[in-house]
Amino acid sequence: MEVLKINKQEFGETAILYSLTNDNGLTMNVTNLGARIVDLIVPVNGEERNIVLGFESAEEYLTKDIYFGATIGRVAGRIKHGSFSLDGKSYQLPVNPENGHTLHGGTESFETKLWDAEIEETTNQVSVTFSYVSPNGENGFPGELKAYVRYSLTNENEWIIDYQAETDQPTLYNPTNHVYFNLTGDMTQSVGEHELFVYADRFAVVDEDTTVTGELRSVEETPFDFRKTKSVEQVFQTTYEQNSLVDGLDHPFMLNQTGFEAPQAIITAPEKDLTVEMYTDRPAVVIFTAQFGNEGPEVRGQKLANHGGITLETQVSPGAVEFEGFGNIELYPDAPYQSRTIFKIK
Ligand code: GAL
Numbered sequence: 001m002e003v004l005k006i007n008k009q010e011f012g013e014t015a016i017l018y019s020l021t022n023d024n025g026l027t028m029n030v031t032n033l034g035a036r037i038v039d040l041i042v043p044v045n046g047e048e049r050n051i052v053l054g055f056e057s058a059e060e061y062l063t064k065d066i067y068f069g070a071t072i073g074r075v076a077g078r079i080k081h082g083s084f085s086l087d088g089k090s091y092q093l094p095v096n097p098e099n100g101h102t103l104h105g106g107t108e109s110f111e112t113k114l115w116d117a118e119i120e121e122t123t124n125q126v127s128v129t130f131s132y133v134s135p136n137g138e139n140g141f142p143g144e145l146k147a148y149v150r151y152s153l154t155n156e157n158e159w160i161i162d163y164q165a166e167t168d169q170p171t172l173y174n175p176t177n178h179v180y181f182n183l184t185g186d187m188t189q190s191v192g193e194h195e196l197f198v199y200a201d202r203f204a205v206v207d208e209d210t211t212v213t214g215e216l217r218s219v220e221e222t223p224f225d226f227r228k229t230k231s232v233e234q235v236f237q238t239t240y241e242q243n244s245l246v247d248g249l250d251h252p253f254m255l256n257q258t259g260f261e262a263p264q265a266i267i268t269a270p271e272k273d274l275t276v277e278m279y280t281d282r283p284a285v286v287i288f289t290a291q292f293g294n295e296g297p298e299v300r301g302q303k304l305a306n307h308g309g310i311t312l313e314t315q316v317s318p319g320a321v322e323f324e325g326f327g328n329i330e331l332y333p334d335a336p337y338q339s340r341t342i343f344k345i346k
Contacts, residue, residue, distance in 0.1 A: 004155065006119050006126045011038075012058030014114060020126045020153040026345065028153045033058045034070035034111035035130035035149045037179050040159065042345055044273055049185035051274065051345075053290075053299055053309045062112070064297035067178045070111035071149050072104045074134065074141050075329065076176040077252075077286060077318030080211045082106075082140070084321040086330060087170050093140035099209050106139035110147070110175070125160075127152040136169065143169030145331075157345045165337035173337050174316050174329040180290055180309030181276055183269035187299045190307040191289065192233035193270035198226035198285070200253035200264075204317055204326070205242060210250050212319035212326070224251070229266070232289065236307060248289035248307060252317035255283055260342065265312055276312075279342040283327050284317035314341040 003021055011017035015033040029039040038054040053068050055061055061068065082093035082102035093102045104111070115130035129150040136144045148164040163175050182191055203224045205215040219225040223238045235243045242251070255264045263277035265285055278285065288311045290296070296304030316327035331337050 004121065004124075004126055006121060006128070008119075015058035016117065018117065018119065018128045020128065020151075022126070022153050022157065023155045024157060026153065026157055028151070028159060029054075030128055030151050031058060032115045032117045032130060033061060034066070034113065035115045035132070036061070036071065036111070037069040037151070037159075037177070040345075042274065049183075049274070050300070051181055051183050051185055051276070053180040053182065053187060053304070055297075056300060066111045067104065069177070069179045071130070071175060072178050072313070073110040073147060073173070073175040074105045074139070074145060075102075075172050075174045076104060076313060076315045077174075078103050078209075078211050079318075080322060084172065086142070086172065091140060091142065101209065101211060102140075104178075105141075109139055110134075111178075115149075124156075125152045125154040141171055143167040143171035143331075145171060145173065147175070149175070159343045159345070161341045161343075163337065163339045165331065166333070167331050168333055170333070171331050172321065172329050173331040174320065176286070176313040176315040177341070178311060178313060179343075180311050181267055182309045183267060183274045183276065186302075187308050188302050188305050190236070190305045191310045192231065192236055192307060194232050194310065195229050195268040196226050196232050196310075197229040197266040198253050198264070198287070199256050199262075200285075201227070201256055202254045204252040204254070204284075204319060206246065206251060208245060210246060212252065212317070212323070214319060214323040216254060216325060224253070229268070232307075232310065235289065247291040247293075249287045249310075250289070250291070252284045252286045252319075254317065255280070255285060258283060260340075263344070267310065267312070275346045277344040277346065278312045278314070279344065280314040281339050282314040282316060282341065284315060286313040286315060286318070287311060288313070312343075
């Protein structure tokens with residue numbers, strides 16, 4: 001039976017929720033508030049399991065956690081002291097008063113905007129393309145930036161994210177998606193019992209304030225060696241300084257290979273009844289294990305556990321504007337931005 005379809009409904013006062021369903025009964029709900037994923041509901045052994053953190057109305061995002069599932073931009077991660085130079089010109093972005101850096105493009109960035117949306121249904125997938133025009137100078141960034149993010153749900157159980165952008169002046173651009181997975185569907189459970197594979201020989205060392213230091217370190221003989229699948233729990237238990245500093249993972253992993261031939265990361269549920277494979281053309285993935293302690297919000301009526309989710313934020317590693325070897329996030333008018341990440345549910 002063919003069920004591939006998209007439905008539209010209100011999501012709080014001003015936002016819209018798009019519900020995408022494929023022929024296998026997977027449902028992905030996305031909203032134009034922050035071009036965000038809200039739910040990813042997978043049938044497992046005859047039951048429905050929602051495997052991402054999300055809330056039940058747009059307003060909840062504004063008050064509880066604005067980054068859950070959102071498109072992050074213009075620049076994912078921290079820009080140290082909010083300063084950078086581009087083509088010989090220096091720029092100072094507004095910084096977060098608590099730590100003096102600019103996180104996720106600054107406050108009230110992509111994640112708080114109501115994006116335009118267009119839907120498309122083809123034979124094998126349903127898509128929503130979100131678009132947002134970020135004015136010249138928004139949050140201190142030069143250039144008017146036209147950003148597009150297309151989410152597709154395919155009959156191969158893939159969630160495909162296609163990013164495109166163009167600018168009218170040289171600028172920086174390094175978007176990601178801030179989805180948190182918890183493959184148990186029970187957000188009161190830590191993701192410690194999940195297994196993780198990451199095809200990365202090196203990770204970026206961070207400071208106490210979670211900015212990268214510029215050191216790229218081998219994962220060999222550290223809790224960061226996920227080249228052989230391991231449980232996530234070890235990064236919560238270890239006394240390795242890089243983990244105790246941030247109470248888990250909040251680090252960029254430099255991927256050994258990019259593209260869509262083989263997954264660069266895999267998360268497996270504790271019962272091994274579900275996996276999510278990540279494929280990307282980006283050179284790094286930032287993995288954050290939701291160390292919110294007791295500060296975690298209520299998620300769909302349940303108190304989120306500490307370490308109640310895990311992100312796979314594909315991007316160029318933070319530090320690209322300061323350090324050699326971290327990649328390049330400059331965007332120029334003559335070379336529009338394009339990138340793709342796929343999460344495949346198995
Ligand atoms: C992550 C970041 C964390 C934290 C989180 C938002 O991407 O690395 O340090 O700020 O976003 O809660």
